[in-house]
Amino acid sequence: SFxxxxxxxxxxxxxxxxxxxxxxxLDQLQTIGKPLVAxxxxxxxxxxxxxxxxxxxxxxxxxxxxxxxxxxxxxxKDERGFIALGRQILKEDFSGLEGRITNLVNAGDExxxxxxxxxxxxxxxxxxxxxxxxxxxxxxVLFCGDLVANRMTPFLFEGRSKRWVEQLKAFPRxxxxxxxxxxxxxxxxxxxxxxxxxxxxxxxxxxxxxxVQKDGELSxxxxxxxxxxxxxxxxxxxxxxxxxxxxxxxxxxxxKEIALGENI
Numbered sequence: 338s339f340x341x342x343x344x345x346x347x348x349x350x351x352x353x354x355x356x357x358x359x360x361x362x363l364d365q366l367q368t369i370g371k372p373l374v375a376x377x378x379x380x381x382x383x384x385x386x387x388x389x390x391x392x393x394x395x396x397x398x399x400x401x402x403x404x405x406x407x408x409x410x411x412x413x414k415d416e417r418g419f420i421a422l423g424r425q426i427l428k429e430d431f432s433g434l435e436g437r438i439t440n441l442v443n444a445g446d447e448x449x450x451x452x453x454x455x456x457x458x459x460x461x462x463x464x465x466x467x468x469x470x471x472x473x474x475x476x477x478v479l480f481c482g483d484l485v486a487n488r489m490t491p492f493l494f495e496g497r498s499k500r501w502v503e504q505l506k507a508f509p510r511x512x513x514x515x516x517x518x519x520x521x522x523x524x525x526x527x528x529x530x531x532x533x534x535x536x537x538x539x540x541x542x543x544x545x546x547x548x549v550q551k552d553g554e555l556s557x558x559x560x561x562x563x564x565x566x567x568x569x570x571x572x573x574x575x576x577x578x579x580x581x582x583x584x585x586x587x588x589x590x591x592x593k594e595i596a597l598g599e600n601i
Contacts, residue, residue, distance in 0.1 A: 338362045339480060339519050341473055343451035346374040349396075350471060350480040351521065352389040354423070355430045359388025363395050372396070375450050377403045379482025380465040381411035382492075383423035383433060384578060385521065390432035403440045403448060405459055407467035412438075416466070417495065447474070460484060463501040464492055477516035483577070484508075485531040487523025490567070490576040491538065493587040496594040498539050505536040522577040542567065546591045553596025560585040 338359075341348040347366055353359040366373060373396040378386050393400060404412075412434050415421055423431050442448070444459035453473055460468035463484065470481040483492065484504060493501075512528065519525045545566060549559045564584040567574075576583040 339525075340366055340369075340373075341453065341455075342369065342371065343453045345371060346451045347371050348375045348377070348450055348453070348455070349373055349392060350377045350519070351379055351385040351482070352376060352387070352392050354384035354387040355427055356388045356391050356432060357430055359391035362388075363391060367395075373400065375401050375403065375448075377455070377471045377480070378408060378434060378438075379469050379471070379480065379521065380467050381408050381415075381420070381434075382465050382483065383420045383431070385482065386434045387423055387427065387431045389434055389437055393437065399439075401439045402434070402437055403442050403457070403471075404434070404438045405457060405467065405469040406441050406443060407459060407461075408469055409438055409441055411465070411467040460504055461500070462497055463504045464497070465495065466497075468504065472515070477514065478519065479512060479515045479517075479528070480519045481521075483521035485518055485520035485523075485535045486577050487520055487526055487531060488534070488571075488574055489522045490571070490574045490583060490587070491535065492577050493539070493542070494590050496590045496597075498543055498591050498594060502536060502539055502543070505532050505539070508532050538571070541570070542587070543591055543595070546588050547595050550592035550595060553593040555588055555592050560588050563588045 338353055339350045353362055376392050420433055424433060442457040444457060446457045448455045456472045456474050458470040458472060460470055465483060468482060468484060470479050472479045515528045517525055518528045518531045520531060545563055567584050
């Protein structure tokens with residue numbers, strides 16, 4: 338989660354995975370001494386909205402929750418069952434967005450909050466099926482969700498790594514004015530640095546998988562070799578989600594994607 342500080346209030350972007358994480362973040366915001374008046378959600382993955390009930394409890398009464406139409410649709414469908422799984426595993430420590438969205442926005446919509454204009458951007462399917470971003474106009478800053486993760490192992494489970502690469506390559510053309518990116522995982526940094534690092538990681542990973550996959554399949558030994566090679570190349574990269582066999586699952590998903598015709 339991140340917060341935008343306006344003259345008299347705070348606006349949050351994303352709402353943590355669990356309610357107890359949300360409480361810690363909101364305790365930090367409370368020290369600023371300004372009310373939380375709005376919340377924006379960047380995409381459907383539950384690690385970005387599982388703590389929303391705490392935001393609504395501690396935000397101003399009737400606080401708006403802004404979500405793009407594509408993200409709202411993806412949440413309703415929950416095609417991969419991630420939201421249902423989060424609720425099953427985390428139980429009372431998970432709330433989720435269902436029934437809590439108050440405002441649907443489209444690409445290009447501008448929302449005025451306490452003198453700050455926030456523009457909505459729809460990035461399309463990539464890391465998730467509905468990637469969106471929110472930009473405080475004329476700030477040089479973009480809150481881009483999981484478009485980038487700073488020095489962390491990205492989530493490639495959904496098999497859209499090629500589309501993600503295309504998003505990253507298009508970024509300088511669409512957002513050349515953006516100087517700083519606040520990504521979904523890791524610290525904010527310059528747009529040039531984060532986009533370059535993310536693109537490099539995914540392209541290298543795709544190339545490594547493509548060189549050994551056969552008809553979309555990898556042996557356990559091949560997946561382990563990929564994991565070991567990635568660990569050697571990126572020794573300090575923690576996964577963005579606490580999932581067993583994270584790199585191996587990334588590799589299996591990318592292998593299937595490549596076999597289906599997503600050329601590197």
